[in-house]
Amino acid sequence: MRLNGEIQPEEEERKVTDSFNSQTYSIGIGFPHSQSHDLVVGYALTSKKKKSFLQPKLLCLARNKGIFFVAIDLNRPLSDQGPFDVVLHKLSGKDWCANIENYRQKNPEVTVLDPPYAIEHLHNRQSMLQDVADLNLSDCHGKVGVPRQLVITKDPSSIPCEVNKAGLKLPLVAKPLVVDGSAKSHELFLAYDQFSLAELEPPLVLQEFVNHGGILFKVYIVGEIIKVVRRFSLPNVSKRELEKVAGVFRFPRVSSAAASADDADLEPSVAEHPPQPLLENLARELRLRLGLRLFNIDMIREHGTRDVFYVIDINYFPGYGKMPDYEHIFTDFLLSLVQSKHKKRPAA
Ligand SMILES: Nc1ncnc2c1ncn2[C@@H]1O[C@H](COP(=O)(O)OP(=O)(O)OP(=O)(O)O)[C@@H](O)[C@H]1O
Ligand SMILES: O=P(O)(O)O[C@H]1[C@H](OP(=O)(O)O)[C@@H](OP(=O)(O)O)[C@@H](O)[C@@H](O)[C@@H]1OP(=O)(O)O
Ligand SMILES: [Mg+2]
Numbered sequence: 514m515r516l517n518g519e520i521q522p523e524e525e526e527r528k529v530t531d532s533f534n535s536q537t538y539s540i541g542i543g544f545p546h547s548q549s550h551d552l553v554v555g556y557a558l559t560s561k562k563k564k565s566f567l568q569p570k571l572l573c574l575a576r577n578k579g580i581f582f583v584a585i586d587l588n589r590p591l592s593d594q595g596p597f598d599v600v601l602h603k604l605s606g607k608d609w610c611a612n613i614e615n616y617r618q619k620n621p622e623v624t625v626l627d628p629p630y631a632i633e634h635l636h637n638r639q640s641m642l643q644d645v646a647d648l649n650l651s652d653c654h655g656k657v658g659v660p661r662q663l664v665i666t667k668d669p670s671s672i673p674c675e676v677n678k679a680g681l682k683l684p685l686v687a688k689p690l691v692v693d694g695s696a697k698s699h700e701l702f703l704a705y706d707q708f709s710l711a712e713l714e715p716p717l718v719l720q721e722f723v724n725h726g727g728i729l730f731k732v733y734i735v736g737e738i739i740k741v742v743r744r745f746s747l748p749n750v751s752k753r754e755l756e757k758v759a760g761v762f763r764f765p766r767v768s769s770a771a772a773s774a775d776d777a778d779l780e781p782s783v784a785e786h787p788p789q790p791l792l793e794n795l796a797r798e799l800r801l802r803l804g805l806r807l808f809n810i811d812m813i814r815e816h817g818t819r820d821v822f823y824v825i826d827i828n829y830f831p832g833y834g835k836m837p838d839y840e841h842i843f844t845d846f847l848l849s850l851v852q853s854k855h856k857k858r859p860a861a
């Protein structure tokens with residue numbers, strides 16, 4: 514069976530191979546299990562996301578489990594397409610948000626991952642961390658907070674004074690306030706003195722830099738599943754360095770690199786993952802409060818402590834393609850959505 518618009522593993526394989534001009538790897542294409550109802554997942558994703566997420570290994574496994582991925586045609590009304598059981602989306606723009614929200618309300622039987630108003634909450638670096646700050650999570654397994662931060666919306670010349678008034682400690686990480694998927698919204702700076710910050714362009718968030726031994730934990734959430742990976746991050750800034758250096762310095766997307774720090778030879782006190790019960794608490798609370806099922810959390814451990822953690826970033830529908838075992842985790846998650854829907858349905 515081929516659904517209208519369904520992406521085939523072999524098609525995706527060809528595309529991936531063509532675009533990277535790399536070695537072709539062969540994938541066995543199985544037949545869907547005979548199930549009373551296959552699961553149709555409509556997707557609306559950027560081409561970058563399609564490439565990283567819809568990998569042949571995901572499409573193959575999905576097909577074997579009776580899950581079919583179908584591209585949503587953005588030039589046709591959503592109501593004319595499908596029917597879908599699930600809609601996966603990550604696209605920017607007000608039109609798309611209005612469109613998908615309207616579809617969601619008219620089709621309550623379709624699971625839209627996730628509601629656009631909930632995703633919107635993560636598009637601002639102040640609102641994205643508000644729920645973590647409100648949580649004030651501190652239990653016997655550790656403490657999770659957010660670094661102190663200040664929002665600057667206008668007049669960069671007022672920054673030095675605002676930073677003093679707020680009593681923020683240097684160095685500071687300057688981040689664009691709005692995260693809209695553009696490269697610019699990931700342009701970050703490290704500021705060693707408050708005067709140089711006047712060079713930057715608001716709207717910005719100025720966040721205290723927390724020494725964390727150069728290692729960051731990416732906590733991926735897929736529904737109820739949590740998967741943690743280690744990534745390289747910025748090194749500690751010593752007092753001596755802070756006294757000697759002045760200025761603002763742009764730094765690269767160090768922790769987004771596919772190279773994982775999982776196999777690196779690290780100091781155990783830096784490398785040790787955050788305690789599982791703490792992560793479970795945090796993930797459960799954020800899932801509920803944010804109303805999202807697909808996101809990741811960037812977490813760091815304050816250097817020299819065992820159990821003081823900070824959340825510095827939350828991302829919607831992150832790069833799951835880099836998460837080990839993502840194809841199994843994701844297909845199981847999609848199937849669980851339908852199973853829980855059937856359970857909820859009252860007996861006829
Ligand atoms: N407050 C902080 N203290 C220490 N390091 C930080 C802090 N904020 C950011 N960093 C470092 O800068 C990196 C990028 O910051 P952040 O994750 O906020 O940006 P982003 O552009 O949203 O990244 P992503 O690619 O994860 O979306 C972090 O992964 C971490 O290495
Ligand atoms: O670049 P990747 O695909 O790996 O995914 C990154 C993703 O980019 P994409 O959604 O365009 O793919 C980013 O989204 P935007 O903020 O730019 O919207 C953000 O979520 C990063 O945190 C992800 O990296 P990860 O946190 O998983 O390392
Ligand atoms: Mg980040």
Ligand SMILES: [Mg+2]
Binds near residue numbers: 692826827828
């Ligand atoms: Mg981010």
